[in-house]
Amino acid sequence: MPDFLTEDQKVLRQMARRMARDKVRPIAAECDRTGRFPWEIVEEFSKAGFYGSYIDEQYGGTGGGVMELVLITEELSRACGGIALAVAATALGTFPIIIGGTDEQKERWLPKLASGEILAGFGLTEPEAGSDASNMQTTAREEGDYYILNGLKHFITNGGVAKLYTIIASTDQSKGIMGTSAFVVEEGTPGFSYGKKEDKLGIRASQTCELVFQDCKVPKANSLGNPGRGFITAMKTLDRSRPGVAAQALGIAQGAFDLAIDYVMKRRQFGQAIADFQGIQWMLADMATEIESARSLLYRAARAIDAGEKNISKLSAMSKLKCSDVAMKVSTDAVQLFGGYGYMHEYPIEKFMRDAKITQIYEGTNQIQRIVIAKSLLKEAKQKG
Numbered sequence: 001m002p003d004f005l006t007e008d009q010k011v012l013r014q015m016a017r018r019m020a021r022d023k024v025r026p027i028a029a030e031c032d033r034t035g036r037f038p039w040e041i042v043e044e045f046s047k048a049g050f051y052g053s054y055i056d057e058q059y060g061g062t063g064g065g066v067m068e069l070v071l072i073t074e075e076l077s078r079a080c081g082g083i084a085l086a087v088a089a090t091a092l093g094t095f096p097i098i099i100g101g102t103d104e105q106k107e108r109w110l111p112k113l114a115s116g117e118i119l120a121g122f123g124l125t126e127p128e129a130g131s132d133a134s135n136m137q138t139t140a141r142e143e144g145d146y147y148i149l150n151g152l153k154h155f156i157t158n159g160g161v162a163k164l165y166t167i168i169a170s171t172d173q174s175k176g177i178m179g180t181s182a183f184v185v186e187e188g189t190p191g192f193s194y195g196k197k198e199d200k201l202g203i204r205a206s207q208t209c210e211l212v213f214q215d216c217k218v219p220k221a222n223s224l225g226n227p228g229r230g231f232i233t234a235m236k237t238l239d240r241s242r243p244g245v246a247a248q249a250l251g252i253a254q255g256a257f258d259l260a261i262d263y264v265m266k267r268r269q270f271g272q273a274i275a276d277f278q279g280i281q282w283m284l285a286d287m288a289t290e291i292e293s294a295r296s297l298l299y300r301a302a303r304a305i306d307a308g309e310k311n312i313s314k315l316s317a318m319s320k321l322k323c324s325d326v327a328m329k330v331s332t333d334a335v336q337l338f339g340g341y342g343y344m345h346e347y348p349i350e351k352f353m354r355d356a357k358i359t360q361i362y363e364g365t366n367q368i369q370r371i372v373i374a375k376s377l378l379k380e381a382k383q384k385g
């Protein structure tokens with residue numbers, strides 16, 4: 001256990017580990033198979049205080065930061081990367097309020113989010129605006145005391161289970177990304193409805209669906225930050241939330257590794273445990289080394305963000321890039337170690353490989369992370385002169 005964790009963080013991690021073992025693992029396979037959203041676990045997460053772990057005390061949280069979110073997400077993902085998203089994706093939808101909200105807006109929404117009374121989601125992605133987030137077509141037109149939203153957001157994690165969504169829409173298309181703004185849209189707002197629910201390869205316990213806006217009347221009081229700052233708020237949000245994806249990936253890698261090492265010690269072939277073969281031992285050594293190096297980078301990123309370091313985009317993107325690639329490699333190798341059994345739904349290991357894949361794709365593909373990292377490097381080099 002790293003020495004730099006505070007006593008409170010160690011306790012939180014222990015709580016999340018127990019929750020993963022006792023509550024999440026027993027239902028992971030069923031939720032994966034059926035695509036059921038585990039409301040009963042959300043209640044447990046609320047009681048444990050997970051939703052308030054990264055929210056200031058004055059708004060009902062416990063005053064932690066990204067490190068707390070990372071520790072919880074990592075531990076829960078060891079049991080199920082999909083169920084862990086009930087916390088991590090709510091953080092993604094909440095960060096824009098923390099970043100761009102006024103005191104009044106924070107008082108209005110954060111206590112409900114901190115207690116887990118409601119979940120949140122984040123609406124940036126559209127069918128034609130994935131990596132190219134600047135190409136969004138959703139518009140928000142001013143009309144009296146309202147903004148009128150029209151458009152479609154898709155692939156929205158927590159879509160349909162969240163009650164509050166932070167949405168990025170264009171308030172002035174002639175200004176491109178500098179003409180975008182952020183809004184809070186609550187379930188039940190006239191003109192807001194849910195569209196297609198996605199059937200996914202992995203993270204099936206997490207619900208993903210479209211958000212549809214048809215002349216949706218959003219009060220001006222729900223506008224976050226200054227008009228024109230929507231894209232910047234979205235980028236700042238992703239800087240804080242990508243370590244959450246990294247933590248999900250790391251937990252998936254660790255969970256797959258735990259099952260694999262247990263299996264190779266029990267599985268006997270050629271008259272001995274397969275763990276006695278050096279070829280298998282080398283695989284285990286590589287997997288564990290990758291996991292540890294990914295964890296070091298992720299904790300470094302989380303601590304930098306919480307310490308208010310500048311240029312967090314680079315470390316945040318690096319943590320997501322590294323941890324998600326490690327999750328894919330380790331979970332694939334874990335399936336390999338299980339041999340034919342690993343390929344069967346009957347065994348728990350293939351789920352880790354399916355769950356791992358999305359971490360290389362969402363909140364910016366790993367190709368996008370490389371762009372973010374390279375931009376930061378070049379900016380730093382220029383500043384040094």
Ligand code: COS
Pocket residue numbers: 122124125130131132133134177231232235236238239313362363364365368371372375
């Ligand atoms: N924090 C603050 N400001 C930021 C920022 C950040 N992390 N990232 C960019 N900005 C600012 C830039 O400083 C720039 O402002 P100025 O012109 O005033 O300097 C502005 O935003 C535009 O930035 P940039 O020129 O880098 O934007 P690009 O359109 O070239 O590309 C990428 C940005 C590709 C990195 C961005 O679109 C991105 O991250 N795309 C992926 C989106 C994503 O993750 N989608 C997944 C769905 S979200 S769940």
